[in-house]
Amino acid sequence: MKIFKCNSCDYASVSSKYTCPQCRTGKLEAQEVSPKGTVFSFTDIHIAPAEFADIAPYTIALIQLDEANVKVTARMDNPVQIGDKADLDKIENGAYLYTRI
Incomplete structure (x- = not known):
């Protein structure tokens, strides 16, 4: 990343x-730097903007990268908790898509 x-x-x-x-x-x-990090914060989106309505509900998380003092806003593939480890799965239309590891 x-x-x-x-x-x-x-x-x-x-x-x-x-x-x-x-x-x-x-x-x-x-x-x-490595895209791996830790879930710093998250929220579940149930009522999404029109362009994301087809994937709601979904989780957005703030990921603290392991190798840099940087936080990344990412959509998660599964529910998460603060402190969960996460890794970048792919970048789609400029959005970071992370998976819990």
Whole structure:
């Protein structure tokens, strides 16, 4: 998984920006890290937006990556609990789809 890390401070993100939004001086550089992580938070969506109504109910989780100080918002394939281990299954239409491991 690609993250973007500031070369001046400890800021990191999964999205690229021209300059660091934290220190406002550093440039973000791409870095590959493992997509594995831990469920930090989650919610179950029962009434979904129209484009996702066909897959409701579904779970959205905030995954704390193991190798970086970055959290990723992901759709889960199964119900989860805080503290569960998770891994990236695939990226579909720009969305991270994770599975509980």
